[in-house]
Amino acid sequence: MxxxxxxxxxPAAAPLLTADDVARVVDRxxxxxxxxxxxxxxxxxxxxxLADLVLVGIPTRGAPLARRLAARIxxxxxxxxxxxxxxxxxYRDDLRxxxxxxxxxxxxxxxxxxxxxxxxxxxxxFSGRSVRAALDALRxxxxxxxxxxxxLVDRGHRELPIRADYVGKNVPTSRGQSVKVKLAExxxxxxxxxxxxEGA
Amino acid sequence: MKRHLLEAGDLDxxxxxxxxxxxxxxxxxxxxxxxxKLPTLRGRTVVNLFYDDSTRTRISFELxxxxxxxDVINFSAKGSSVSKGESLKDTALTLExxxxxxxxxxxxxxxxxxxxxxxxKGSVVNAGDGTHExxxxxLLDAYTIRQRLGRLEGxxxxxxxxxxxxxxxxxxxxxxxxxxxxxTVIAPPTLLPVGVGSWPVTVSYDxxxxxxxxxxxMMLRVQAERMNASFFPSAREYSRRxxxxxxxxxxxxxxxxxxxxxxxxxxxxxxxxxxxxxRSTIVDQVGNGVSVRMAVLYLLxxxxxx
Numbered sequence: 001m002x003x004x005x006x007x008x009x010x011p012a013a014a015p016l017l018t019a020d021d022v023a024r025v026v027d028r029x030x031x032x033x034x035x036x037x038x039x040x041x042x043x044x045x046x047x048x049x050l051a052d053l054v055l056v057g058i059p060t061r062g063a064p065l066a067r068r069l070a071a072r073i074x075x076x077x078x079x080x081x082x083x084x085x086x087x088x089x090x091y092r093d094d095l096r097x098x099x100x101x102x103x104x105x106x107x108x109x110x111x112x113x114x115x116x117x118x119x120x121x122x123x124x125x126f127s128g129r130s131v132r133a134a135l136d137a138l139r140x141x142x143x144x145x146x147x148x149x150x151x152l153v154d155r156g157h158r159e160l161p162i163r164a165d166y167v168g169k170n171v172p173t174s175r176g177q178s179v180k181v182k183l184a185e186x187x188x189x190x191x192x193x194x195x196x197x198e199g200a
Numbered sequence: 201m202k203r204h205l206l207e208a209g210d211l212d213x214x215x216x217x218x219x220x221x222x223x224x225x226x227x228x229x230x231x232x233x234x235x236x237k238l239p240t241l242r243g244r245t246v247v248n249l250f251y252d253d254s255t256r257t258r259i260s261f262e263l264x265x266x267x268x269x270x271d272v273i274n275f276s277a278k279g280s281s282v283s284k285g286e287s288l289k290d291t292a293l294t295l296e297x298x299x300x301x302x303x304x305x306x307x308x309x310x311x312x313x314x315x316x317x318x319x320x321k322g323s324v325v326n327a328g329d330g331t332h333e334x335x336x337x338x339l340l341d342a343y344t345i346r347q348r349l350g351r352l353e354g355x356x357x358x359x360x361x362x363x364x365x366x367x368x369x370x371x372x373x374x375x376x377x378x379x380x381x382x383x384t385v386i387a388p389p390t391l392l393p394v395g396v397g398s399w400p401v402t403v404s405y406d407x408x409x410x411x412x413x414x415x416x417x418m419m420l421r422v423q424a425e426r427m428n429a430s431f432f433p434s435a436r437e438y439s440r441r442x443x444x445x446x447x448x449x450x451x452x453x454x455x456x457x458x459x460x461x462x463x464x465x466x467x468x469x470x471x472x473x474x475x476x477x478x479r480s481t482i483v484d485q486v487g488n489g490v491s492v493r494m495a496v497l498y499l500l501x502x503x504x505x506x
Contacts, residue, residue: 087225087229090226090229090238090239090240090268090498090502091238091239091240095240095502095503095504096503096504096505097504098503098504099503099504100201100498100499100502100503101502101503102218102221102222103221103222103225103226103229104225105225105228106225106228106229106231107228108232112232136239140233140235140237140238141233
């Protein structure tokens with residue numbers, strides 16, 4: 001079932017997360033990141049370890065999420081943290097299964113990622129294959145002290161031994177369903193919807 | 201994108217823009233990295249089949265394929281089965297039987313890559329065929345123009361010199377037209393092809409009249425190996441009328457750039473002071489060539505086989 005037909009046939013389907021929920025979840029994860037950065041930093045590190053932190057978004061929707069997290073961290077702690085994006089297309093393991101894909105931005109902070117705490121940010125954690133590709137890309141880009149993962153939605157069905165360190169919302173799904181994250185920067189609205197294949 | 205890249209006409213505006221955008225993304229993905237290598241084409245084999253001499257194009261394609269982790273086989277006609285009389289078709293079928301996914305071909309005969317594309321199942325990339333086309337050169341030139349000037353739409357490009365024999369000129373004319381640039385060709389009448397009137401270009405014989413209104417000047421090499429008739433009276437006269445020297449460069453608009461596909465004949469079509477000036481993009485063009493060829497190989501080989 002396509003997304004649009006699902007929307008038309010179930011107009012009343014409540015979103016998994018509304019715009020307010022998304023904002024709350026981002027705030028909560030921002031607080032968790034501040035805490036974890038402080039606890040993993042060397043004693044007496046400046047800025048509670050936040051100077052070490054780099055938020056790296058996985059395009060498409062991980063990129064604006066990383067920027068939002070950075071903005072909230074700055075609002076809560078007064079410290080600006082570095083943000084980047086890493087396009088994983090060239091590292092995917094399923095390139096031969098689909099038509100050729102357009103590439104997206106890769107941009108890292110000037111100071112690089114060597115020796116720092118890198119937090120990968122993505123919208124949905126599903127098979128784990130995107131994260132695997134992102135880890136491979138990071139390995140070519142430098143040697144972080146530690147890599148963590150933050151996602152807005154964890155929908156289960158992992159195909160690789162990968163888990164998230166920060167989860168906005170755990171959503172039990174069936175494989176046939178589709179979790180659609182919309183963000184104002186790209187889709188004009190903040191919303192997470194579950195569509196399709198009930199019990200498939 | 202089509203399965204092969206045989207001529208600039210194989211790319212419509214969206215395809216050409218996709219190649220340029222992909223090249224730019226690859227540059228940003230590799231910027232500042234120690235390991236300039238991507239795993240994208242692991243396990244794919246690219247054959248460089250060069251029947252004609254080339255240094256920069258072959259090295260550029262080889263580097264592009266290697267940076268995408270493809271396996272590269274370099275095949276030059278000299279000292280191979282070709283010198284024992286093997287035909288292009290048999291050579292290509294042999295290479296394909298060994299598992300090549302793409303063949304990058306340079307040939308002295310115009311149209312050889314088209315024939316090749318009919319025989320093999322993999323992708324064929326034209327790396328220059330006779331006096332016909334050299335599409336990846338046009339792509340890297342367009343990339344360089346966009347990088348320097350920020351746009352291609354409405355850019356006024358002057359292509360100067362031996363248009364008759366130049367595959368670089370042909371590919372550039374068609375690609376730049378596709379991308380919305382305005383092309384003027386300037387050459388002695390003897391070095392313009394019959395039928396140039398049907399091309400999407402303006403023709404001029406007077407370089408000095410065109411330069412003040414050009415955003416890009418693309419100098420073509422005088423191909424000594426093809427100067428087998430009296431196309432112009434003397435090298436000196438050609439240089440005086442169609443060469444780009446410091447004085448002529450001074451008549452260009454302030455941010456205009458000077459391009460040359462290389463190899464240059466310094467002192468003939470381009471003066472050393474011009475080639476080494478800040479307007480010259482000649483070294484950029486070589487560097488961009490690798491990125492653009494990576495983009496082409498990725499777009500042809502990076503997805504599911506059709």
